[in-house]
Amino acid sequence: MNYSFDFQSIAYAPLMKGLLVTLELTIAANAIGLTFGFLLALLIMSRIAIIRLPAMLFVEFFRCTPAIVQIVWFFYCVPMLFNVFLGSLTMGILALGLNLMAFNAEAYRASIQAVPREQIDAGIALGLNPFQRVLYIVLPSAFRASIPVLLTNGIVIFQQSALVAIVAVQDLMYQGKTLATETYRPIETFTIVALIYFAVSFPVTQIVGYLERRRQLLVS
Amino acid sequence: MTMPFSPPLVRMQNLHKSYGPEIQVLKGLDIEMKPGERVVVIGPSGGGKSTLLRVMMGLEKIDSGSITFGGKPYISSEGVGRKTVIDTEVRRSIGMVFQHYTLFPHLNVVQNLILAPCKVRGERKAEATERAIALLSRFGLGAKAKAFPAQLSGGQKQRVAIARALMLDPKLMLFDEVTSALDPELVAEVEQVILQLANQNMPMMIVTHDMWFARNIASRVIFCAGGVVVEDGPPEQVLGSPKEERTKDFIERVFHIRQ
Numbered sequence: 001m002n003y004s005f006d007f008q009s010i011a012y013a014p015l016m017k018g019l020l021v022t023l024e025l026t027i028a029a030n031a032i033g034l035t036f037g038f039l040l041a042l043l044i045m046s047r048i049a050i051i052r053l054p055a056m057l058f059v060e061f062f063r064c065t066p067a068i069v070q071i072v073w074f075f076y077c078v079p080m081l082f083n084v085f086l087g088s089l090t091m092g093i094l095a096l097g098l099n100l101m102a103f104n105a106e107a108y109r110a111s112i113q114a115v116p117r118e119q120i121d122a123g124i125a126l127g128l129n130p131f132q133r134v135l136y137i138v139l140p141s142a143f144r145a146s147i148p149v150l151l152t153n154g155i156v157i158f159q160q161s162a163l164v165a166i167v168a169v170q171d172l173m174y175q176g177k178t179l180a181t182e183t184y185r186p187i188e189t190f191t192i193v194a195l196i197y198f199a200v201s202f203p204v205t206q207i208v209g210y211l212e213r214r215r216q217l218l219v220s
Numbered sequence: 221m222t223m224p225f226s227p228p229l230v231r232m233q234n235l236h237k238s239y240g241p242e243i244q245v246l247k248g249l250d251i252e253m254k255p256g257e258r259v260v261v262i263g264p265s266g267g268g269k270s271t272l273l274r275v276m277m278g279l280e281k282i283d284s285g286s287i288t289f290g291g292k293p294y295i296s297s298e299g300v301g302r303k304t305v306i307d308t309e310v311r312r313s314i315g316m317v318f319q320h321y322t323l324f325p326h327l328n329v330v331q332n333l334i335l336a337p338c339k340v341r342g343e344r345k346a347e348a349t350e351r352a353i354a355l356l357s358r359f360g361l362g363a364k365a366k367a368f369p370a371q372l373s374g375g376q377k378q379r380v381a382i383a384r385a386l387m388l389d390p391k392l393m394l395f396d397e398v399t400s401a402l403d404p405e406l407v408a409e410v411e412q413v414i415l416q417l418a419n420q421n422m423p424m425m426i427v428t429h430d431m432w433f434a435r436n437i438a439s440r441v442i443f444c445a446g447g448v449v450v451e452d453g454p455p456e457q458v459l460g461s462p463k464e465e466r467t468k469d470f471i472e473r474v475f476h477i478r479q
Contacts, residue, residue: 116322121277122323126340127308127336128335129308136339144326
């Protein structure tokens, strides 16, 4: 192989600008996913079918279609169908946020339903009313149990956010593509881009691993 | 001589409970418990012992029957599929300890103890904490006040669970196989705490497989099998010289004295 690498010609400033947009997308999508995902979890656990079924359909739609299709659909169909266009960054945040909301709802639901029945029995025996049992026993336990999955989902969204580049959100991936075309140095550019994604994700996955190990010690 | 003005502490009448049409766990149980009694319920697995305690605590619905507590109606049901009516006010005067400790893992020992007093009775935190610390030191757990459940041994967890139930000043304590999940060397420390309560005349109903403990603590032993009371009497009689064939058979098995 006689390809000579040239990392000198890569301009880092646009990449950093792109990274900021990517982080903005990630943080905003997580804010939506963490809060509304919880509300959605409550809906999919509802005993009332009229509430539960649409919520489940919503979740399954996002779980059973590719994220890239969701994003494209959101960008092209929503403005046409509903006559709203909010600017590409906002649309990107909403598309990613709704996707994350569906996955986080499942994470919340699983950990709420994993709280042992015995814990609730203990709450009844102590005279706590149903509302207090949920507030002081079920939710604190469930929240702690769901943290590793929520963090993992959050970091997946950080990576999935690269997909919004195809609809002209100027994120890290978009800047990388532009730079690669301008410099004719795609290998170097995408190496750098990959390293940046890795540098942000890796510490988070390590934290998830640590939390899971610690949790296993606490539960046993 | 019976005292005409002392009503039974608990009166269970004709309790029926089934899980689906196939499995009948309680088939018309009648038990009356006087104040100050320490009733140990023994019997084979599936005989309805644990279900009986869970029904008493209001954790299980019943098909029919009724329970009064201190002369007041507590639990009743009019038939299969009907609503089980539970007086939650009465329920608060009953405390229960479970086989698997059931401490809240996200709260430390003191927080486990004061949760219900603060939230249910509206007791002030400082006051409840003071009571909790006092109770813990009485049980030899003073040093563990700030520890989390995961940092405790099984015996310690179970003693904390007992203390937690006592924080609400129960008028009756239910112990559901509280030493069954413990390593053998940790059983004594838990039984010691229950004996301590017995010495203070706490009425209790205990389900246990530990016959030595049953003999030590019981003022009365009930042998329960097939969803009914088979034999009922003082410990010397039921454990020492049972009258019923089924009781004899069970006692011989658990003491390994079958010839």
